[in-house]
Amino acid sequence: MEKIKRKVIGEPLKSSQITHEKFSVFRGLPILSSDAISSVAYACEEILIVLIPVMGILSYKYLIYVTAAIIALLCILIFSYRQTIDSYPKGGGSYIVSRENLGVTPSLLAGASLTTDYILTVAVSSTAGVAAITSAFPVLLEFRVPLTLLIITIMTVGNLRGVRESAKLFSIPTYFFLFISLLMIAVGVIKYLIYGYVPIETAQVAQMQNTIGDMTLFLFLRAFAAGCTALTGIEAVSDGVANFKAPATKNAKRVLSLLFLIVVVIFGGVSYLSTIYHTTAGGDRTVISQIAGQVFGQNSLLFFVMQFATTLILIMAANTAFSDFPLLLSFIAKDGFAPRQFAKRGDRLSFSNGIILLAVAAAILVIVFKGENHLMLPLYAIGVFISFTLSQSGMVMRWIRTKAPGWKHKAFINGLGATITFITLIVISIVKFKHGAWVVIILIPSLMLLMKRIRRHYAKVARQLSLDNNYFPVFNSNAAKRFIVPVGALNEAVVKTINYAKCLSDDITAFHASTDEEETAKLQEKWDKYEMGIPLIVREVDYREVVNPLVDFIENGDFRQSKKDMVTVVIPQFNAEKWWGNALHNQTAMFLRSTLLKRRNIAVISVPFIIENDYDTQNMEKVLEEYTDKECFKCKETEKAQEKKCESEKTEQTDKNSN
CATH class of the missing domain: 1.20.1740.10 (Amino acid/polyamine transporter I)
Structure with a gap:
C-alpha cells in the first residue's frame, strides 16, 4: 500500500519546502x-x-x-x-x-x-x-x-x-x-x-x-x-x-x-x-x-x-x-x-x-x-x-x-x-x-x-490534563508491577510475550477465557509440559466472548485490590507481512487493546509477532517444542543468562529512579 501511495501521490516533502508550495499570480x-x-x-x-x-x-x-x-x-x-x-x-x-x-x-x-x-x-x-x-x-x-x-x-x-x-x-x-x-x-x-x-x-x-x-x-x-x-x-x-x-x-x-x-x-x-x-x-x-x-x-x-x-x-x-x-x-x-x-x-x-x-x-x-x-x-x-x-x-x-x-x-x-x-x-x-x-x-x-x-470536548480534556489541578498520580509500586498476559493458545507468539514480560516484572499472571473445554484442556496440558513458570488462570465463559471476562477479572478485585492500582496487560499481536493477511485473523488483540485503553489505570503493551509468508509451516508442533526446549526453558544456561540480564536492567532502572 505504501508503494502505491508513493506512486500516486509522490514522495514526502520536507517542512522547509513549504515556501515553494505557493501560488504566483499566473x-x-x-x-x-x-x-x-x-x-x-x-x-x-x-x-x-x-x-x-x-x-x-x-x-x-x-x-x-x-x-x-x-x-x-x-x-x-x-x-x-x-x-x-x-x-x-x-x-x-x-x-x-x-x-x-x-x-x-x-x-x-x-x-x-x-x-x-x-x-x-x-x-x-x-x-x-x-x-x-x-x-x-x-x-x-x-x-x-x-x-x-x-x-x-x-x-x-x-x-x-x-x-x-x-x-x-x-x-x-x-x-x-x-x-x-x-x-x-x-x-x-x-x-x-x-x-x-x-x-x-x-x-x-x-x-x-x-x-x-x-x-x-x-x-x-x-x-x-x-x-x-x-x-x-x-x-x-x-x-x-x-x-x-x-x-x-x-x-x-x-x-x-x-x-x-x-x-x-x-x-x-x-x-x-x-x-x-x-x-x-x-x-x-x-x-x-x-x-x-x-x-x-x-x-x-x-x-x-x-x-x-x-x-x-x-x-x-x-x-x-x-x-x-x-x-x-x-x-x-x-x-x-x-x-x-x-x-x-x-x-x-x-x-x-x-x-x-x-x-x-x-x-x-x-x-x-x-x-x-x-x-x-x-x-x-x-x-x-x-x-x-x-x-x-x-x-x-x-x-x-x-x-x-x-x-x-x-x-x-x-x-x-x-x-x-x-x-x-x-x-x-x-x-x-x-x-x-x-x-x-x-x-x-x-x-x-x-x-x-468538539470545542467542549477539547476544553474538558485540557482541564483534566492541566497541571494546575495540583494532582500528580502516585501509584502503589508493588501493585504497578502486576502484569497479566491474555492467552488463547500456547504458541511462539505467547512464549515471546511471556519472555518480554519477565524482563519487566516478576509478578506475572496468564489469563485464559475458556470457551471450549477441549481447547482449554490442550492448553493446560501444554502449559504443564513446558513449565511456563507463571500461573495460568482459567475462567469459563458462557457467551463465547473473551474481552469482557478479562476486564472483569482485573476490575472485580481478584487481580487488584483498588482501581487506583496500575495493571499492565501484555498482549501478543499477530501481524502479517502482506496487508491481506491480517484479514484472515480474528484480530482479538486489537479489540482487546481498544477496550482496555478505555479503562483507568490499565496500561497495555502490544508485543508484535510477524507472520512471514515464506515461513516453514510443516511440523509446527515440533518447531514449537524445539524452540521452547532450546530457547526458553530446557536450556538452563540461556535461562540463567536471561535472568541476569533482566536483573541487571531492573538494577539500572532502580539506580536511575533513586538518582
Whole structure:
C-alpha cells in the first residue's frame, strides 16, 4: 500500500519546502478563481429557468437587466474583499473576519456556511461538468453518477500531490476555457451584428411566443437570486491569501482584480449571446452548448472543443474548493472547533485530511441527488450568501472599531454590500425553500452544534490534563508491577510475550477465557509440559466472548485490590507481512487493546509477532517444542543468562529512579 501511495501521490516533502508550495499570480488565478469563472456556465441558465415559464420571449429583454444588477453587486463584493485582503493578510475570509469582529457564534455560522458551500461546490461543479459532456454525448446520460465520482477522484488525487503539483496540473484548463469563451463571444457578436446571422428558432422558442407575463419585483428578485450563482467563488481569493507567494496581499489583490474583469466579460458576454440566439433552459442541453452550436456550428470541431473546455472549467471550480476548504478547516481546527487532525499538513504539505473529507462528502451528495445539478443548486447559494453577509458585516464593525483613515466610506461600501447580500439571502431562502434549501437551513445549525461539541470536548480534556489541578498520580509500586498476559493458545507468539514480560516484572499472571473445554484442556496440558513458570488462570465463559471476562477479572478485585492500582496487560499481536493477511485473523488483540485503553489505570503493551509468508509451516508442533526446549526453558544456561540480564536492567532502572 505504501508503494502505491508513493506512486500516486509522490514522495514526502520536507517542512522547509513549504515556501515553494505557493501560488504566483499566473498559477493562483486559475486555481482560486475557477469557481467564479465557471459559474458563468450555468448562472445565465438559472436566470432563464425563472423567467421563461412566466415571461416567455420577453425573458431575453430582462435577462440583461438581471445580469447588470448582478455585476453591480459583484463590484461591491470585489471592493470589499480587497479591503479584507489588506486587513487579514493570513487569509481565512469570512470565518476570520467574523471571529475577530462579530464573535464566536457568527464565526461558527460563517465556518459552517463555507463548509457546506465548498462541499456543494465540488458536487455542483462536477455534476455540471458531466452535464456539459452529456450535452455533447447524450448516450452518456445514464452514466453521469459514475462519471462525476471519477472526476472527484481525479481532483482528490491531484490535490493530495500538493499545492504546486495541483497548480501545474489544473491551471491550463482554466486558461483554455478563457480563450475559447472569448473566441465564442467575439465570433457570436460579429456573426450577428456584422454578418446578419438569423438565429435558428427551435420548437421551444416558438412555444414562448404564447407566454407573455408581467415583470414583477418579486420575479426580478427571484431571477436575481438565481443568477447570483455567478458570484460563488468570489470569496476564495481572500480565503486563500496564505497560499500566495510574497508579497501575498499584493498578488491576491491582483488575482481578485483579474477575476472581476474576467467574470464581467464572460458572464456579460454569455448573457448577451443568450438574448441574441434565444437559448432555452432546463433541458438536456446547457445554454453554453446551445450558443456554441449556433456560433460554431452544431457538431463542428469548435463546438466539441467548447464543450470540452466547459467541462474542464467546471471541474476546475471543484478544485477551488479543494484549495480553500482544507485551509479553512485548518483555521477552525486550530481554534478547537474541528478535529485537530485537520490542522496538520500531510506528506505533500497539503492539508490532506481536509481534502479527503471534502471528496467523501461531495461524493455522498452526488449519489444522494443522483448527479442532478439543478437539484443541488438551490442548496448551493444559501451558504455563499451567509458568508458574504457575515464578511461584509464584520468589516463594517472593524471600520467602526478601528476608525482607520477613510473608514466612513469603507464602512458604507461594506454596509451596502451586507444589506444587498442579506436581502438576496432572504429571497433565496424563501424561493428555494421547498426546492431543497431547507436542507441547508437545517444542516448549517447542525454543523455549528457539532463544532461547539468538539470545542467542549477539547476544553474538558485540557482541564483534566492541566497541571494546575495540583494532582500528580502516585501509584502503589508493588501493585504497578502486576502484569497479566491474555492467552488463547500456547504458541511462539505467547512464549515471546511471556519472555518480554519477565524482563519487566516478576509478578506475572496468564489469563485464559475458556470457551471450549477441549481447547482449554490442550492448553493446560501444554502449559504443564513446558513449565511456563507463571500461573495460568482459567475462567469459563458462557457467551463465547473473551474481552469482557478479562476486564472483569482485573476490575472485580481478584487481580487488584483498588482501581487506583496500575495493571499492565501484555498482549501478543499477530501481524502479517502482506496487508491481506491480517484479514484472515480474528484480530482479538486489537479489540482487546481498544477496550482496555478505555479503562483507568490499565496500561497495555502490544508485543508484535510477524507472520512471514515464506515461513516453514510443516511440523509446527515440533518447531514449537524445539524452540521452547532450546530457547526458553530446557536450556538452563540461556535461562540463567536471561535472568541476569533482566536483573541487571531492573538494577539500572532502580539506580536511575533513586538518582
